[in-house]
Amino acid sequence: MMLAAENLTLTRGGNRILEQVSLTVRPGEVVGLLGANGAGKSSLLGAMSAELAPDSGRLRLDDADLAGLPHRRQARVRAVLPQKPGLSFDLDVREVVAMGAYPFPELSPAQVDALVDQALGWADVAHLGARRYPELSGGEQQRVQFARVLVQCKAARAEGEPRYLLLDEPTASLDPKHQGDLLRVAAGLAHAGDTGVLVILHDMNLAARWCDRLLLLCGGRGIAAGTPAQVLTPANLYLAYGIEAHVMPHPLQSERLLVVTT
Template identity: 40%
Template sequence: MNARTLTDFSTLTGRLEAVDVVVALPGKTLLQGVSAQFSAGQVTAILGPNGAGKSTLMAVLSGQRQPSSGEVCLAGQTLAAHTLADLARVRACVAQETQVAFEFTVREVVELGRYPHRRQPSRHEAAIVLQAMQATQVDHLAERALNTLSGGEKARAHLARALAQVWDNVGDHSARWLLLDEPTAALDLQHQHRMLQLARDWACEQGVGVVAVLHDLNLALRYSERCVVLQGGQVVASGLTPKVLTPACIAKVWGVHAQAVPALGGLAHRLQYVFEPV
């Protein structure tokens, strides 16, 4: 069974939005009045140099960290207005580092993604788990203990778990969300592209809203429609990715010179850069 393909994403409800979010610690402010909107059917990249606040913003969007002020809204309501059970049925998160305390197999980890649907299970539960593993190319590792895998294999297994969690629409036209914090960090080049192409396919073909923290600007240019650029805990640019990631923006935020080069693989319409120190 494949997740149902949607043709009219305008019928989906559930825009994810950060409104004037502040995250402050004693002596340090991690986010300063951050506002950003994320839409279903798109890949949005959260970008910025180290320490810009990318993972902090992702933690606030996922509800793992409470803002000092401001709020995160989903479908026009604050996250606190939604039950955790309802959120879990439409939103899946993949953190930078996820520790598993027990010797769960890959299959068991991916099956955990179906736990929020236990009261109204699909007729195809086993098939969903298998196809989620196949989508991230970990099906051959199904009976391996997760803690015996490489970092990249673990990352792909956790993505399979997230896919399984939001595999189906829940029947009320709510948008589904994948929140990915540095999903390519542990992956080799091939799997970086495979993972982001998979995320893009889910966004474009099924209307899933994908929000991903990325470091590689060329990956963002290739796979994201929109981006939010953070610097010093503030939004310094947002909008369509190729219009935001200009050489001037890159020089200002990252301190490197960006020179456009022809894209490979029939992607001449897509921008990509080589980088040199300013």
């Protein structure tokens, strides 16, 4: 059971964006994508969500070729939170969150309501349920959209059935508390054993805290992959970002790292 990109090459607008990149996401783990602006992170996530077609390489969802799966089938097993969700309709918050249940027409209204209630709580937006979505702040909208993909990830799910959650910079517009809260929920889903999470992050310390594995991209190529300790080294960070960094054990969580840049 996995969502996998194998030797992926992708060109957009005549520019080579990804070159022979491989990545596997399995249920039970959080995989972080790191890299400087333009490194190819969102393009890789877009390919793995079947929104971008690669020039070469293979994309697999469990034992099937991703490109051959109907979109409705894909929507039932993986949920995607884009970097800037586009939604201009004047819907209320509960209606937006309930959109996560659209791929599951077999659900009753009562089942959808229960999923929405659960997701609103997980995303800490239950108090916004009666608000109109366009009236919310950027951070509030992001948390509502996170609740939407949580519904999609949990809906009509058989026990042990694998699902995949793809998050493109989900913390970018959030305050520090909600950054940690969002990643804590995502990691909790993964570590329950049946959800694979792929998340793009810019904050190396959030990646070190919440991710089980990392892929570091530079210029469209994967330059380091493995545990945070294997990837977040001063040499790798200098190569990817051009920064001088000190990496040390976290003072409060010895099994995690702390990255300090100068």
